[in-house]
Amino acid sequence: MIIGVPKEIKNNESRVSATPAAVSSLVKAGHTVKVERGAGTMSNYSDEEYEKAGGQIVSSPMEAWDAELVYKVKEPLEEEYKYFRENQIIYTYLHLSANKSLTKAMLDSKVVGIAYETVQIGRSLPLLKPMSEVAGRVAAIEGVHYLQKTKGGAGMLVSGVPGVKPVHAVVLGGGVAGTAAIRMLAGMGARVTVLDIVLERLGELVDIFGTQIETRYSNPVNIEESVKDAELVISTVLIPGKKAPQLISEEHVKMMKEGSVIVDVAIDQGGSTDITVNNPPTTHDNPTFVKHGVIHYSVANIPGAVPMTSTAALSNATTGYLLKIANLGWKEACRTIPELSLGVNIAEGFVTYKNVADDLDFEYTPISKLL
Ligand SMILES: NC(=O)c1ccc[n+]([C@@H]2O[C@H](COP(=O)([O-])OP(=O)(O)OC[C@H]3O[C@@H](n4cnc5c(N)ncnc54)[C@H](O)[C@@H]3O)[C@@H](O)[C@H]2O)c1
Numbered sequence: 066m067i068i069g070v071p072k073e074i075k076n077n078e079s080r081v082s083a084t085p086a087a088v089s090s091l092v093k094a095g096h097t098v099k100v101e102r103g104a105g106t107m108s109n110y111s112d113e114e115y116e117k118a119g120g121q122i123v124s125s126p127m128e129a130w131d132a133e134l135v136y137k138v139k140e141p142l143e144e145e146y147k148y149f150r151e152n153q154i155i156y157t158y159l160h161l162s163a164n165k166s167l168t169k170a171m172l173d174s175k176v177v178g179i180a181y182e183t184v185q186i187g188r189s190l191p192l193l194k195p196m197s198e199v200a201g202r203v204a205a206i207e208g209v210h211y212l213q214k215t216k217g218g219a220g221m222l223v224s225g226v227p228g229v230k231p232v233h234a235v236v237l238g239g240g241v242a243g244t245a246a247i248r249m250l251a252g253m254g255a256r257v258t259v260l261d262i263v264l265e266r267l268g269e270l271v272d273i274f275g276t277q278i279e280t281r282y283s284n285p286v287n288i289e290e291s292v293k294d295a296e297l298v299i300s301t302v303l304i305p306g307k308k309a310p311q312l313i314s315e316e317h318v319k320m321m322k323e324g325s326v327i328v329d330v331a332i333d334q335g336g337s338t339d340i341t342v343n344n345p346p347t348t349h350d351n352p353t354f355v356k357h358g359v360i361h362y363s364v365a366n367i368p369g370a371v372p373m374t375s376t377a378a379l380s381n382a383t384t385g386y387l388l389k390i391a392n393l394g395w396k397e398a399c400r401t402i403p404e405l406s407l408g409v410n411i412a413e414g415f416v417t418y419k420n421v422a423d424d425l426d427f428e429y430t431p432i433s434k435l436l
Contacts, residue, residue, distance in 0.1 A: 066391040067097045069132030070120075072104040075139045077349035079107030079372035080379065082136040082157070085118040087384040092119030096391050101129040108376035136387060138379065139366060140167055149174035154395050156387060158182055158196075161410050162308045162424040163335035171411045172427075177395055178411035181383060183306045183418055186404045190305060192386070194241050195378035197330075199368040201245025201301060204328040207367075208234070208297045209253065211326045211353060211360050218360060219296055219324030224254025231256050235295040237283065237312060237337070239263075239270050242301035242330050250297075251277040258291050288312055293320035300337040301330045306410070306420035313338035315357070323358040332363040396436050406432050 068091060070083045081104045083091075088098045098120045102112055112122045123129050130148035137157035141149075149155075149170060159180035161168045171178050181192035190197075212232060214220030225231035234250045236243045239261040250257050251274055260283040261267050267280040281287040283302075292298055292313060298321075302310055309331035318327070318340055329341040336342040340356050346365040347353060353362050368375035386405055389398040399406035410418040415430035422429035 066134055067099065067132045068387075068391060069129040069135045070098060070100040070104055071126050071129040071135065071137060071145075072101040073138050073369075074126075074142055074144070075366055075369070078139055078366050078369040080138045080369055080376045081105045081108050081110065081372075082138050082380065082383065084108075084377055084380040085110055085114040085120070087380045087387075088115055088120040089118040090384060090388060091391065094388055094392060097121065099123045099129055099132060101126060104129075105376075108372040110376075134387075134391060136383075140164060141170075146170040146174070149176045151175040152177065154179060154390065156181075156383070156390065158193075158333075159410055160333050161418075161421045162306060163333065165425050168411070168416070168421065168425055168427070172414050172416065175414045176411065177409065177413075179390070179395065179405070179408045180306075180410045180418070181408065183410060184386065184404050184408035185305060190241075191404070192382050192408070195382045196368045196375065197240070197242035197301070198245050199371060199375050199378060200330050201242035201247075201299075202249050203367045203370060204242070204299045204301070204330050204362075205234075205246045205249035205253070207352070207362055208299055208326050208328045209250075209255075211362060212296060212324070214324075216360075217324070217353075217355065218326060219322060221296055223250070232297055233258070233295045234297040234299065235260070235291045237288070237298065237300040238302035238331070239266050239280075240301060240303060243299070244270065244273070246299045246301065246330075247274060247278060250299075255297070258295070260287060260291060283312070289317060289320075292317045296322060296325045298325070298327045299330060300327070302337050303331060303334060304420070306418050307334070308424045309334040309337040311337055311339060311342055313340075315339045318357045318359050321357075321359050324360070325358075326360045326362065328362045330367065333365045336363060399432065400436050406436065 100120045134154040209223040212218035234255040331337040341363040416422040416427040417432040
């Protein structure tokens with residue numbers, strides 16, 4: 066199969082889908098890999114390393130997209146839609162519930178869209194996990210950073226000092242990103258409250274963190290009580306493939322102290338606060354805005370800030386499935402690997418993932434009908 070690795074073009078997106086090691090595995094399996102010149106530079110991989118691994122360096126996005134399978138990190142942007150062609154496989158994060166124009170472009174061109182974020186085994190999302198591990202950690206670092214007075218925040222040190230209270234950090238959603246955020250916040254000495262709707266998950270978190278954290282069942286009353294007392298809120302809620310639930314209202318924000326910080330990690334699924342939903346996602350160039358005296362951080366590609374870590378972590382997770390798709394073709398790969406079939410959001414002009422179809426008002430066609 067001919068596989069293309071384009072350079073990412075989203076604002077400050079420094080990751081690349083394939084490391085040279087991934088290219089080497091694909092080439093050894095008999096595939097051709099075209100890597101756009103400079104695609105790996107920001108992740109510290111040179112064109113020479115890709116060539117040594119057996120990849121072909123191509124000079125333009127058009128050549129990288131001229132492939133049977135396009136291996137990416139972020140969702141295609143509008144200027145990339147023109148490269149779509151029938152039956153081309155696009156293997157990347159898609160977050161379609163938050164993006165009707167991309168969904169339409171993919172349906173019209175009859176590409177096959179395999180979304181990393183909906184590949185699912187039980188409760189686990191193995192291709193979202195590595196980036197949620199990164200995003201949760203960075204969210205905690207950014208949150209405490211913006212709490213400094215010099216950054217416009219309330220002027221609190223996360224741990225406090227002996228005799229002075231620490232920051233109260235509230236984490237909504239105790240999944241992968243939430244747990245990663247808790248790990249950092251508890252390690253830095255914050256007082257941490259975590260809310261989730263899955264009691265079993267809250268139990269697991271107590272087993273991991275013991276008395277370092279408080280847990281609350283996520284309902285409107287507990288959310289309001291926790292959020293209004295917090296100086297830092299990190300929202301990491303997710304219902305796979307669906308638009309994020311909007312849990313923090315504008316009224317909640319008004320109840321928070323001046324200079325508090327909200328990091329909406331769930332912004333890539335549309336956002337989980339009234340305010341972030343109604344404002345475009347922010348970028349690494351300009352990551353925050355202030356509303357009702359509260360700093361909102363809503364960058365949709367947080368892991369792009371730490372590409373040396375993120376690229377390796379993502380490529381480690383995605384390459385195994387990619388090899389199966391390239392070796393067997395997408396249909397046979399989906400027939401033999403059930404979790405991969407859940408990743409197919411669009412195929413042959415149909416929406417094949419129910420939550421995306423429901424959120425965007427498209428007809429839903431089960432993937433089983435196409436396999
Ligand atoms: N902004 C970024 O750059 C970036 C990067 C990586 C991941 N993400 C996003 O982070 C989010 C979390 O990803 P994850 O891998 O941790 O998912 P996950 O499935 O591991 O965790 C989500 C958690 O949210 C909980 N939840 C669902 N509804 C809830 C509610 N009403 N109240 C409280 N908790 C609720 C679930 O029970 C689950 O424990 C996703 O939206 C993902 O796309 C964003």
